Amino acid sequence: xxxxxxxxxxxxxxxxxxxxxxxxxxxxxxxxxxxxxxxxxxxxxxxxxxxxxxxxxxxxxxxxxxxxxxxxxxxxxxxxxxxxxxxxxxxxxxxxxxxxxxxxxxxxxxxxxxxxxxxxxxxxxxxxxxxxxxxxxxxxxxxxxxxxxxxxxxxxxxxxxxxxxxxxxxxxxxxxxxxxxxxxxxxxxxxxxxxxxxxxxxxxxxxxxxxxxxxxxxxxxxxxxxxxxxxxxxxxxxxxxxxxxxxxxxxxxxxxxxxxxxxxxxxxxxxxxxxxxxxxxxxxxxxxxxxxxxxxxxxxxxxxxxxxxxxxxxxxxxxxxxxxxxxxxxxxxx
Amino acid sequence: xxxxxxxxxxxxxxxxxxxxxxxxxxxxxxxxxxxxxxxxxxxxxxxxxxxxxxxxxxxxxxxxxxxxxxxxxxxxxxxxxxxxxxxxxxxxxxxxxxxxxxxxxxxxxxxxxxxxxxxxxxxxxxxxxxxxxxxxxxxxxxxxxxxxxxxxxxxxxxxxxxxxxxxxxxxxxxxxxxxxxxxxxxxxxxxxxxxxxxxxxxxxxxxxxxxxxxxxxxxxxxxxxxxxxxxxxxxxxxxxxxxxxxxxxxxxxxxxxxxxxxxxxxxxxxxxxxxxxxxxxxxxxxxxxxxxxxxxxxxxxxxxxxxxxxxxxxxxxxxxxxxxxxxxxxxxxx
DNA sequence: TTGAAAGCGGTACCAT
DNA sequence: ATGGTACCGCTTTCAA
Numbered sequence: 199x200x201x202x203x204x205x206x207x208x209x210x211x212x213x214x215x216x217x218x219x220x221x222x223x224x225x226x227x228x229x230x231x232x233x234x235x236x237x238x239x240x241x242x243x244x245x246x247x248x249x250x251x252x253x254x255x256x257x258x259x260x261x262x263x264x265x266x267x268x269x270x271x272x273x274x275x276x277x278x279x280x281x282x283x284x285x286x287x288x289x290x291x292x293x294x295x296x297x298x299x300x301x302x303x304x305x306x307x308x309x310x311x312x313x314x315x316x317x318x319x320x321x322x323x324x325x326x327x328x329x330x331x332x333x334x335x336x337x338x339x340x341x342x343x344x345x346x347x348x349x350x351x352x353x354x355x356x357x358x359x360x361x362x363x364x365x366x367x368x369x370x371x372x373x374x375x376x377x378x379x380x381x382x383x384x385x386x387x388x389x390x391x392x393x394x395x396x397x398x399x400x401x402x403x404x405x406x407x408x409x410x411x412x413x414x415x416x417x418x419x420x421x422x423x424x425x426x427x428x429x430x431x432x433x434x435x436x437x438x439x440x441x442x443x444x445x446x447x448x449x450x451x452x453x454x455x456x457x458x459x460x461x462x463x464x465x466x467x468x469x470x471x472x473x474x475x476x477x478x479x480x481x482x483x484x485x486x487x488x489x490x491x492x493x494x495x496x497x498x499x500x501x502x503x504x505x506x507x508x509x510x511x512x513x514x515x516x517x518x519x520x521x522x523x524x525x526x527x528x529x530x531x532x
Numbered sequence: 533x534x535x536x537x538x539x540x541x542x543x544x545x546x547x548x549x550x551x552x553x554x555x556x557x558x559x560x561x562x563x564x565x566x567x568x569x570x571x572x573x574x575x576x577x578x579x580x581x582x583x584x585x586x587x588x589x590x591x592x593x594x595x596x597x598x599x600x601x602x603x604x605x606x607x608x609x610x611x612x613x614x615x616x617x618x619x620x621x622x623x624x625x626x627x628x629x630x631x632x633x634x635x636x637x638x639x640x641x642x643x644x645x646x647x648x649x650x651x652x653x654x655x656x657x658x659x660x661x662x663x664x665x666x667x668x669x670x671x672x673x674x675x676x677x678x679x680x681x682x683x684x685x686x687x688x689x690x691x692x693x694x695x696x697x698x699x700x701x702x703x704x705x706x707x708x709x710x711x712x713x714x715x716x717x718x719x720x721x722x723x724x725x726x727x728x729x730x731x732x733x734x735x736x737x738x739x740x741x742x743x744x745x746x747x748x749x750x751x752x753x754x755x756x757x758x759x760x761x762x763x764x765x766x767x768x769x770x771x772x773x774x775x776x777x778x779x780x781x782x783x784x785x786x787x788x789x790x791x792x793x794x795x796x797x798x799x800x801x802x803x804x805x806x807x808x809x810x811x812x813x814x815x816x817x818x819x820x821x822x823x824x825x826x827x828x829x830x831x832x833x834x835x836x837x838x839x840x841x842x843x844x845x846x847x848x849x850x851x852x853x854x855x856x857x858x859x860x861x862x863x864x865x866x
Numbered sequence: 867t868t869g870a871a872a873g874c875g876g877t878a879c880c881a882t
Numbered sequence: 883a884t885g886g887t888a889c890c891g892c893t894t895t896c897a898a
Contacts, residue, residue, distance in 0.1 A: 203652075205890090205891055205892085206891060206892060206893095207891075207892095210869095215868075215869085216868065216869040216870070217869085217870090217891090217892080217893090218868070218869060218870075218871095218893080218894080218895095219867085219868060219869075220892095221892065221893055221894080222867095222868090222893095224892090224893095225893080229867060229868080230867070230868085231867060231868090234867080234868085246671075246674065248646060248649045248650050249650060249891085249892070250650065250652065250890090250891055250892070251586075251650040251651045251652070252585075252586040252589040252590055252595075252651075252652070252890090252891080252892090253586075253590065253874090253890075253891030253892040253893090254891080254892055254893075255586040255874090255892090256586055256587065256590065256873085256874040256875070256876095256890090256891075256892065256893090257873080257874060257891095257892060257893045257894075258874095258892090258893075259874080261586075266631075271612045271615060271616055271619075274612065275609075275612070275815055277611075277612045277615075278605045278608065278609070278611045278612060281605060281611075281615075281631070281633075282605055282633060285605075285631060285632070285633050286633070286635065289632070289633075289640070294630055294632065294647060294651075295630065295631050295632070296628055296629065296630055296631075297600075297615070297619060297629050297630075297631050298619070298623070298628065298629070299615075299616060299619050299620070299623075301620065306623070312582060313628060315582045316582050316583060316584065316585040317585045317586075317628075318537075318584065318585070318586070337580075340580065424819065425819035425821070429821065451815070451819055454819050455819070455821070458821050461795065479815065481609055481785070481813065481815050481816060482815060482816070482819075485758065485759035485785055485788050485789070485816075487759070487763065487789070487792050539874090539875055539876080540875060540876060540877095541875075541876095544885095549884075549885080550884060550885035550886070551875090551876080551877090551885085551886085551887095552877085552878080552879095552884065552885060552886075552887090553883085553884060553885075554876095555876070555877055555878080556877095556883090556884085558876090558877095559877080563883055563884080564883070564884085565883060565884090568883080568884085583875080583876070584874090584875055584876065585876095586874090586875080586876090587874070587875030587876035587877090587890090588875080588876055588877075589876090589890090590874090590875075590876065590877090590889085590890040590891070590892095591875095591876060591877045591878080591889080591890055592876095592877075592890090593890080867898105868897100868898085869896105869897090869898085870895105870896090870897085870898100871894100871895090871896090872893105872894090872895085872896100873892100873893095873894095874890105874891105874892090874893095875890105876889105876890090877888105877889090877890090878887100878888095878889095879886100879887090879888085880885100880886085880887085880888105881884100881885085881886085881887105882883100882884085882885085882886100
């Protein structure tokens with residue numbers, strides 16, 4: 199296996215032409231006689247020759263490489279979506295992706311950027327596992343970088359994040375348009391130290407209420423994480439307040455827990471209560487009974503945007519937000 | 533931005549030494565006077581010089597690159613696990629990963645291998661989205677390749693797959709040891725045209741029964757896909773056969789549907805029925821109430837094995853199976 | 867239309 | 883311990 203690799207010289211010799219000529223046919227240069235071209239092509243075929251990329255690079259200095267630093271992909275259920283968005287878009291532009299996961303380690307991160315710089319990537323896309331502020335080593339500032347689902351305090355690196363506020367606003371507005379006015383919300387995180395997404399989604403919720411003249415009732419909001427919180431708070435909410443007819447869960451996982459509680463309470467979805475989730479984590483939203491309508495976190499779109507912005511070559515730094523769309527399923531009336 | 537890139541010549545000039553010397557300090561060669569080294573190092577620091585990888589490669593011919601072709605990552609909920617397994621192991625060996633997703637397209641696949649050959653990857657890891665037979669273009673055969681979660685008919689490429697049979701066997705044995713003898717199974721796929729995992733898991737189930745002297749009862753087996761099948765068949769099963777005390781679901785998603793049916797039937801997990809899933813798809817198994825015990829598909833381990841086998845440099849082709857471990861949670865009695 | 871040769875940025879060998 | 887230089891595989895310019 200891994201037999202000797204042929205070089206352009208080998209091909210030239212075999213075809214009894216100069217290396218220049220071989221190079222020309224490789225690059226579809228018109229200045230090659232038809233027969234010569236065919237002859238060379240045949241030999242290339244026969245021996246299975248492939249030009250060496252590094253050698254090419256030495257001349258033209260185009261790496262066609264994009265670095266993707268995806269922190270803690272393992273624990274990120276959405277990672278595939280962003281990787282796919284990036285990868286697909288990149289492929290269309292003839293680019294190839296180098297991935298490194300520094301698994302939350304500062305040193306590995308530093309090393310990752312360096313590796314990428316050494317390989318002369320045309321840019322780096324740094325993706326966090328959830329919408330947050332990050333601090334990055336200075337190397338990032340010497341090379342075109344796009345942040346996905348995160349941003350730096352100094353705002354000197356371009357970023358693309360979901361529009362959490364709009365998501366919260368639209369989810370709530372949708373419920374209101376469906377005729378609901380007593381809309382509870384189980385938000386993510388801690389009231390005292392809320393994550394960004396939490397604050398923004400709640401603000402969207404409040405503003406939607408206000409816009410429709412519904413007074414905000416703080417008894418209707420809870421904060422917690424994951425399915426157990428959804429379960430616990432849905433129980434609390436529906437036990438204490440019989441007037442609630444709709445529930446907005448800041449996470450599909452929270453909704454998953456809420457479903458259990460609601461069913462235990464003998465309430466029916468969507469007849470007695472309408473539910474909207476957030477994240478659109480398909481394994482959950484699609485398989486819940488009834489399937490859960492959810493605000494989609496635009497991971498693939500963020501990835502695609504990142505690549506496009508990178509390849510545009512425009513060095514302006516921009517902070518871009520992408521809309522969260524409501525994916526309608528069956529957790530509310532039509 | 534992207535100011536001129538310094539070369540080793542620039543550094544040599546600035547440090548007033550020869551390029552050889554700079555190269556030596558870069559490679560930690562001992563034959564450099566301490567002061568000279570420090571001087572050079574300082575300049576490298578100051579200007580932020582990083583050696584060009586391609587130029588290095590031209591001499592030593594080591595790409596330190598591994599190609600990962602992950603087909604349809606987007607639709608594969610486990611992709612992160614295998615990517616992580618590979619990526620982490622690779623990093624430890626100083627390797628870097630080039631990822632391409634041919635999204636199920638033959639032509640893109642062909643192109644992907646070529647790109648990888650051009651970049652002189654040390655090997656390719658091809659990962660499928662679920663355990664299956666695949667047919668690969670001939671280029672794969674000219675370069676060290678490891679197949680993850682799949683294999684070729686000719687068996688001339690090394691592969692690593694989960695031990696589905698053992699998974700089915702162990703899951704069933706576990707239930708039997710818990711005192712169950714009426715164990716239903718909702719398997720994946722179609723009876724008439726079952727996927728490999730389906731056949732193997734079922735065989736494991738049957739053999740475990742036999743080993744413990746329990747006669748196989750074909751009324752206790754169903755075939756279907758995803759949560760809706762789990763829901764439907766669990767209803768059927770428990771309505772018609774009151775003697776069933778345990779259920780083995782060939783997929784956590786199937787179990788998810790089964791949970792709903794069982795709860796609707798007023799049965800309790802784990803008191804009335806014990807359940808074991810398969811795949812250990814954490815977003816589901818972890819968040820179901822009660823959390824679902826499940827046979828883990830060893831994605832990360834397969835990825836790690838693939839890299840290790842690749843880097844061992846041993847060109848023998850081997851078909852490797854990895855054990856599926858039972859991740860115990862709360863869907864059965866302790 | 868084609869061949870010869872310089873040069874990309876490193877490494878390593880040969881002198882000194 | 884250090885500098886000079888050939889060379890890695892390719893592209894491109896120059897001459898023929």
